[in-house]
Amino acid sequence: KAGVTQTPRYLIKTRGQQVTLSCSPISGHRSVSWYQQTPGQGLQFLFEYFSETQRNKGNFPGRFSGRQFSNSRSEMNVSTLELGDSALYLCASSLFGTGDLTPEAFFGQGTRLTVV
């Protein structure tokens, strides 16, 4: 079974631009969550999508948004990029909410976003 796939692996953007990151979950997983990882703040939860609906949201400004498609693939968008948005963005998929009680999440390799 293929793992969680995130694209692209690396991105360099300029302040003020917008960016879209993509995540394809493990087949059969309908829950997709996004996390931001920085040296200063550690791993912080952005949001979770399940069956195309945002189910939970972390404490991030409205510039951070996401969506999920009918095939469970998810995209995350950051508008009006700031230098502080430079981070590793991790996507995680899980079976939570499908009736399967497997509790763990499976992570992709992340997208390294650098804002200059």
Added chain:
Amino acid sequence: AQTVTQSQPEMSVQEAETVTLSCTYDTSESDYYLFWYKQPPSRQMILVIRQEAYKQQNATENRFSVNFQKAAKSFSLKISDSQLGDAAMYFCAYRSATGNQFYFGTGTSLTVIP
């Protein structure tokens, strides 16, 4: 809100020796899950071991075992017979039984000395 604390930013161990990484957490919930994830330089978070709060028996996966003390809200990871490939950042994580948000500690960087 749930918090997870890892008080050891860095640890080192000699190859073939045993090392224990510490983690404490704070929650008012009674049903939850605890995890240890490993993040090597490749950046991918890999599940090492998980523990269900309702289980009294400590989880074990090959060379990895945990010491789960529910009353003390403590969840340590023991790595036996350490190998060079164990070198990585280790994160302790908490997840409620009713929600899918993970709360992570700040991580412990483990160095394995040949």
